[in-house]
Amino acid sequence: MSLAGCAHGTGPDQTLDRYGMALKNHDFAAAYDLMSSSFRVKVTREDYIRTMRDNSREVNETSERLRGKKGSMEVSAEFEYGLGDSMRLVQEDGHWKIATYPLGFYDQSTPKAALRSFIRAYRLERWDVMLRFVPTSYREKMNAQKMQAQFTGPSREQMENLINTLEANVDEPITERGNDARMSYGDRYNVQFLKEDGAWKLKDLD
Structure with missing residues (x-):
């Protein structure tokens, strides 16, 4: 990884290290x-x-995954880790700050996000x-x-x-048709999704 500012400990990688350590503690x-x-304008410190x-x-899970550093950092300063999670960073006054909304542990905005969130909830x-x-x-x-x-x-x-099979195939293509979606995985399985009130849910796993 080669990003300006890293040598002084203010690059995105160092910011993620500090964030992961803060979560751990x-x-x-x-x-x-x-x-x-921009995040602090929307979410107060207390909230x-x-x-x-x-x-x-x-x-704790997020902290472990971030500190595990099993992901890829790009020049765009977006760090991918865990089960399709990512952290986007922006530079403010010469310092890197985290811009991703970190409180949405269980995103249901897309079928893929809902599947990943479901697996996370199961694991925890x-x-x-x-x-x-x-x-x-x-x-x-x-x-x-x-x-x-x-x-x-x-x-x-x-x-x-x-x-386990679902997690291994979580990046398989998903076909959406209106409020319904389907993902084929394994030899013969299908996940059926249903969108209700703007949130994707899992209708059938196999």
């Missing part, structure tokens, strides 16, 4: 100081800190969050306890294998 005030001015404290498992055992991805027609029959039982009960190994 739960020093959310320091993490907030690394956010861009940022409260959201981070309320999502400690997600914060956020059964309550996984309910967000259940279409309304099925929601009344499901709660967090039933969701947990479905994925950790007698079919646990089968569900684990299914999620």
